[in-house]
Amino acid sequence: MITFLKMHGLGNDFVILDARDPDSGIGADISVRAASLVSDRRRGIGCDQLLIIRPSDNADIFMQILNQDGSVAGACGNGTRCVADYVMRDLDVDQLLIETKSTMLFAERSRIGDADLIAVNMGAARLDWQQVPLAQAQDTLHVDLGADAPALAVCQSMGNPHAVMFVDDVAAIDLDAIGPKLEHADIFPDRANISIVQKLDDAKFRMRVWERSVGITQACGSGACAVGVAAHRRGLAGRLSEIVMDGGSVIIEWRDNGTAGGEVIMTGPVTYVGHGVLDDAISALFGTHHAKA
Numbered sequence: 001m002i003t004f005l006k007m008h009g010l011g012n013d014f015v016i017l018d019a020r021d022p023d024s025g026i027g028a029d030i031s032v033r034a035a036s037l038v039s040d041r042r043r044g045i046g047c048d049q050l051l052i053i054r055p056s057d058n059a060d061i062f063m064q065i066l067n068q069d070g071s072v073a074g075a076c077g078n079g080t081r082c083v084a085d086y087v088m089r090d091l092d093v094d095q096l097l098i099e100t101k102s103t104m105l106f107a108e109r110s111r112i113g114d115a116d117l118i119a120v121n122m123g124a125a126r127l128d129w130q131q132v133p134l135a136q137a138q139d140t141l142h143v144d145l146g147a148d149a150p151a152l153a154v155c156q157s158m159g160n161p162h163a164v165m166f167v168d169d170v171a172a173i174d175l176d177a178i179g180p181k182l183e184h185a186d187i188f189p190d191r192a193n194i195s196i197v198q199k200l201d202d203a204k205f206r207m208r209v210w211e212r213s214v215g216i217t218q219a220c221g222s223g224a225c226a227v228g229v230a231a232h233r234r235g236l237a238g239r240l241s242e243i244v245m246d247g248g249s250v251i252i253e254w255r256d257n258g259t260a261g262g263e264v265i266m267t268g269p270v271t272y273v274g275h276g277v278l279d280d281a282i283s284a285l286f287g288t289h290h291a292k293a
């Protein structure tokens with residue numbers, strides 16, 4: 001029987017499976033079928049992403065990120081905060097090194113006012129067209145996504161691809177309509193997460209997001225990182241911004257550490273919802289399941 005934990009970061013929600021114990025019943029490879037079933041909001045537990053915690057030789061843990069459709073993602077900011085809080089409590093530590101398929105992340109406890117938060121160093125912003133990736137060489141600061149785009153996009157990767165468009169009024173944009181078209185634009189060989197952003201003041205932005213493989217989510221941590229980076233790249237903000245999403249705000253700091261991509265620190269809350277046990281039939285989809293004796 002596989003146990004699961006349900007958490008969210010500003011309404012971006014996750015099913016978390018802990019595969020650190022060799023007897024967890026969770027195999028090395030997670031099938032699209034297993035991930036999409038657990039993520040299904042009617043036939044499964046329901047989540048935007050499925051996060052698997054595994055042992056790592058290079059960090060405290062390895063975190064595997066699977067979107068609702070079973071596709072693998074290279075970054076998940078809100079999910080990283082949730083997994084970090086869970087594992088730090090488990091290990092009784094206040095800092096954690098997390099390896100993902102694209103990056104090494106550093107998480108630690110933080111506070112703003114009386115709010116207990118998690119700060120994650122999400123690593124460098126990758127600014128070059130091949131890093132996003134884009135299909136051909138071009139300036140990633142002004143990318144034309146075609147007639148469906150409300151503005152030229154700022155494209156960068158946080159370990160996953162992000163396109164950010166600055167508009168006068170996010171409420172006036174039909175993200176449900178343009179999101180899937182832009183996610184699948186030919187310029188994105190790996191598709192992309194799509195954010196529309198309205199500047200509220202010199203250090204505050206309102207963002208809405210169409211997530212790759214998921215659709216509109218209430219928040220996207222790596223997307224908020226991309227927005228903080230894009231705002232500074234376009235000269236719209238300094239290096240510290242509050243990003244206000246449908247589900248709430250995170251603080252993004254794009255630190256200059258002497259490298260082109262710097263390092264992006266995302267600080268925000270986590271919420272525990274509950275935990276439970278997957279039915280045997282679903283558990284069996286996760287590989288090395290020990291049949292009942």
Ligand SMILES: N[C@H](CCC[C@H](N)C(=O)O)C(=O)O
Pocket residue numbers: 012048049067072073074075076077078079160161193211212213214219220221222223
């Ligand atoms: N849909 C994203 C992964 C999850 C990102 C989001 N949940 C976050 O908090 O960063 C992608 O395919 O790149």
